[in-house]
Amino acid sequence: MDTERHPSSRNIVAILSRGDAVARRDATPQNSRFVCVFEALAAVGVEARPVIYDESVSDTVRDQLLSVDGVLVWVDPIHQGKTRAELDALLRDVAARGPWVSAHPDVILKMGVKEVLYQTRHLGWGTDTHRYDSAAAFRAEFPSRLKASGPRVLKQNRGNGGQGIWKVELPTSADGIVRVLHAQRGSLPEDMPIENLFARCEPYFGWGGCIIDQAYQPRLPDGMIRCYMSGAKVAGFGHQLIKALIPPPPEGPDAPAAQPGPRIMHGPDAPPFQALRRSMENEWTPRMMETLGIDEGSLPVIWDADFLYGPRNATGGDTYVLCEINASSCFPIPDEAPAAIARTVKHRLRRAQKVRAG
Template identity: 75%
Template sequence: MDTEQHTPRRSRIAILWRGDAAARREATPHNNRFVRVFEALEASGIEACPVVYDESFADAVRDQLLTMDGVLVWVDPIHQGKTRAALDPLLREVASKHPTQHPWVSAHPDVILKMGVKEVLYRTRHLGWGADTHRYATADAFRAEFPSRLRTGGPRVLKQNRGNGGQGVWKVEALPNADATVRVLHALRGSQPEEMPLDAFIAHCEPYFGWGGCIIDQAFQPRLPEGMIRCYVSGSKVAGFGHQLIKALIPPPPEGPDAPEAQPGPRIMHGPDAPQFRTLRRLMEDEWIPQLMATLVIDEASLPVIWDADFLYGPRDADGADTYVLCEINASSCFAIPDEAPAAIAQTVKERVRRSMESVR
């Protein structure tokens, strides 16, 4: 009779981010910005492994990921001219390689295409976080519909479907007595307002249809200078908040776009129990996240292990209370995160691992 004691194998989770060959060789759990996430996973009894990705050694990354029980991905849609065009098919392949024992991927590329793109603003516009939002599916529709909407609806904010860091996000205003000319301001840091023919601006935006498939058009929110609230979520539970006085889409001061006065304020992090965001947390957990899942057909086990919803303050209601307007969901590379978030990530990962193990028994 075999009386040898067998210690159960610890689950192995990859933490994947973009870097070069040198970064891949030198990566450890302790020498990168995700060190607190590594520590939280280790404290939960999970072995966390660094995996640095680049297209030039994608095959080695694929082989490494296939030895894991799960993959946590932090890669922006656009980074120094590189996209996820090669990474996403790799992740899909890894997640489906073995029908009964494949590693799960968070966030899965198919989930990102549902919730981590600007189109989610249009698809969920009926939720309590919605605003005056439109979608242009083709360049012809954009050229035909946008000018009249701009003239009648006040300043608009246009957003390419996939992007980060303000790339492809524009505030557009019609000029008085000049239907053919607009004032535009790019959300990229250092941008300044520019006046140009409306036709020229429309032509400038048309390449966005090739990359992201559509352009989303929202009404500009006048309370933008009061800051943006970033609601961090792990699975379906709020993990914290960040509040920042942003300067994107706000004209720079007379000192210029590089002056200290033009720089965004620090993002002040708060835990999930922050009293000033109690109402927003209740709305997210009790109403908006369940409605998001139903609208996009995403089950709870497929929600990203860490994601965030960015809100601007909307018009005050009849009682003078704040309302909130969703301006973006980040699911590809949500970082930096509040101090409380690594423990929330570890708890969600532990639950995903348990479910995955039960499914293959």
């Protein structure tokens, strides 16, 4: 990539993802898994360039990002043992020098972590939720809560792919024994002393800073609804029969019955999800922004809110419980979402140009 600063009238963004030296060498818009986003941006007159990140080439990546107007980031919080710690510092530096970054690391720390479940528990998407800020608080408070309220779900603050998410319940009357099931694919239920669970979870207070504790949702087998957002507007939905935190059948975790179903994508106008859309656009997202101190222009160009079905209401209708927000690396996405991303990017670029022009 040409790292010389281009004229301000040109609209150029970088699409940043993680990869190795081969991926950096061969990266083109056409062979990228984000090709649909490249095409949608081109359709609205925005040039997008692929940038492949690794900690070993951070200085080169910084130069590349400083040569564009904006940066769209698709990097998981944890990937093959690597976190985003160094990347987030780089992105903060780039954003401070001019290009806008989506999602900005500071915005991710507000909304794209499990702590948001605790901070927004008062919204209509909330449920019985608690936060443990230290291993000592976790040891002191969790056992009595588990005994009093039934199965719980523990979540490390930052993670993806089910890493650090545990269903915990009391299997028998045996004192000090808990049954746990990790959300990662292939996991099996384990009975263990609760002290072993404390030991497994203690590292989460390092990288993530806290553990979030939610009530288990019995309607989990009905599936998860992923509400895709571009800025403050719904860009589509995905519905999937998930298997995480559901014990596998007797045939084992590799059996066909233990595998999650396909995620069925829908556009933003899909009839089954219009009540959820109204809640997201008209109530929950604005109240989340107010609670967390996020302005609309800082919302990620693509993010999603994952919902489980909560208890049915008095009329038999569905309610929804937020189980996480993904703001670091939201992909794949519905067919309608790339165009929504492109519209949001175009709007952000125009706003940034007006700010620079005074």
